[in-house]
Amino acid sequence: xxxxxxxxxxxxxxxxxxxxxxxxxAAREPIVLRxxxxxxxxxxxxxxxxGPAEIPAKRRYIFRDVLRTALREGIPLAPPRTxxxxxxxxxxxxxxxxxxxxxxxxxxxxxxxxxxxxxxVETPDDLSPVLxxxxxxxxxxxxxxxxxxxxxxxxVATARAVxxxxxxxxxxxxxxxMYWGNDAIDHVLDAIAGRSRPLPAELxxxxxxxxxxxxxx
Amino acid sequence: xxxxxxxxxxxxxxxxxxxxxxxxxAAREPIVLRxxxxxxxxxxxxxxxxGPAEIPAKRRYIFRDVLRTALREGIPLAPPRTxxxxxxxxxxxxxxxxxxxxxxxxxxxxxxxxxxxxxxVETPDDLSPVLxxxxxxxxxxxxxxxxxxxxxxxxVATARAVxxxxxxxxxxxxxxxMYWGNDAIDHVLDAIAGRSRPLPAELxxxxxxxxxxxxxx
Numbered sequence: 001x002x003x004x005x006x007x008x009x010x011x012x013x014x015x016x017x018x019x020x021x022x023x024x025x026a027a028r029e030p031i032v033l034r035x036x037x038x039x040x041x042x043x044x045x046x047x048x049x050x051g052p053a054e055i056p057a058k059r060r061y062i063f064r065d066v067l068r069t070a071l072r073e074g075i076p077l078a079p080p081r082t083x084x085x086x087x088x089x090x091x092x093x094x095x096x097x098x099x100x101x102x103x104x105x106x107x108x109x110x111x112x113x114x115x116x117x118x119x120x121v122e123t124p125d126d127l128s129p130v131l132x133x134x135x136x137x138x139x140x141x142x143x144x145x146x147x148x149x150x151x152x153x154x155x156v157a158t159a160r161a162v163x164x165x166x167x168x169x170x171x172x173x174x175x176x177x178m179y180w181g182n183d184a185i186d187h188v189l190d191a192i193a194g195r196s197r198p199l200p201a202e203l204x205x206x207x208x209x210x211x212x213x214x215x216x217x
Numbered sequence: 218x219x220x221x222x223x224x225x226x227x228x229x230x231x232x233x234x235x236x237x238x239x240x241x242x243a244a245r246e247p248i249v250l251r252x253x254x255x256x257x258x259x260x261x262x263x264x265x266x267x268g269p270a271e272i273p274a275k276r277r278y279i280f281r282d283v284l285r286t287a288l289r290e291g292i293p294l295a296p297p298r299t300x301x302x303x304x305x306x307x308x309x310x311x312x313x314x315x316x317x318x319x320x321x322x323x324x325x326x327x328x329x330x331x332x333x334x335x336x337x338v339e340t341p342d343d344l345s346p347v348l349x350x351x352x353x354x355x356x357x358x359x360x361x362x363x364x365x366x367x368x369x370x371x372x373v374a375t376a377r378a379v380x381x382x383x384x385x386x387x388x389x390x391x392x393x394x395m396y397w398g399n400d401a402i403d404h405v406l407d408a409i410a411g412r413s414r415p416l417p418a419e420l421x422x423x424x425x426x427x428x429x430x431x432x433x434x
Contacts, residue, residue: 005251041433057382064423079423082430165274183400197288207280213299216258
């Protein structure tokens with residue numbers, strides 16, 4: 001079994017698409033998915049960049065691209081209730097100690113609720129019925145998700161991701177190798193299947209030390 | 218024949234990868250490629266966003282992703298001489314009045330020189346031998362590329378792209394539909410082959426009017 005670390009935020013439709021594709025792949029390939037919530041806004045802040053939904057032209061385009069990709073992949077998709085929304089409680093909840101299989105079911109349900117069913121994943125009222133339906137202890141988990149420890153855990157996970165070079169979601173790790181974005185899924189599946197070719201070290205080294213001959217004003 | 222408008226800047230390795238893939242596709246499919254130079258830095262300025270090479274973690278990742286994609290697609294790739302570099306002269310040259318087939322050969326050669334051969338495409342000394350080898354009149358074209366008219370043409374092309382909602386390169390148009398990025402090529406080829414499904418208008422409308430319930434601080 002190969003482990004795929006899956007760093008995500010429920011706010012990202014590309015994280016949703018990538019999750020659904022990997023979740024399906026896990027049903028037929030020797031893959032263990034390890035979902036790890038991180039705060040996308042924290043990644044953007046750390047790198048001083050704008051998110052796609054913060055650039056109006058990009059936001060418009062992305063709606064179309066996400067819908068087109070969902071149609072192609074046969075993934076049911078509907079706009080969420082609001083966007084952007086506050087994913088903090090759902091992320092903290094998803095990072096609590098729990099059985100790995102339960103975490104995968106929870107992440108899958110919350111992604112579906114947000115991006116397939118037009119539901120919200122912001123408030124205790126949004127989240128409680130989802131936990132109930134999964135047979136989980138909603139009051140205990142929601143209380144734990146509001147704790148200082150859960151808040152700190154999400155902060156630390158996000159900070160560690162930044163240190164590891166993560167700048168967006170979804171980000172996947174197969175061993176040490178990092179993959180970013182729904183469009184990197186084919187590379188991830190290549191890596192799992194042993195079809196990746198090694199990246200020539202000499203070329204990577206030249207890239208790394210490439211001088212700039214122009215800068216944007 | 219279906220026309221694909223291809224908006225590009227030589228500074229982008231993803232524009233290079235997309236160009237090579239479409240150029241190959243054009244050899245077997247009823248496609249006419251219409252390359253249209255735009256200044257990527259101008260797009261970034263217009264939308265107030267950082268380019269991928271301006272975020273160190275993203276820059277490092279992108280080198281690996283570009284190389285991995287080139288290996289998968291069988292596209293010879295080597296780092297350019299410098300990066301970022303100043304693409305203005307090459308872009309202005311590529312936007313001059315010329316035979317459409319000559320423009321396609323020129324764009325293809327300049328992309329190869331920058332991204333397959335480790336050469337430069339910045340100065341008249343870089344560009345002159347390329348024009349010579351293509352049987353083009355190097356002194357006349359380089360002089361025209363330095364003219365106020367050529368400068369204005371690139372500015373206008375970039376401004377029009379911004380007005381049309383373009384925020385990055387490569388951007389492709391098939392009819393009215395816009396596609397962004399090397400990873401959108403499969404969608405472009407679907408559109409060409411008549412395999413695109415119409416995007417449900419009701420869902421697009423809901424997206425368009427989606428309220429936000431959170432904003433990044």
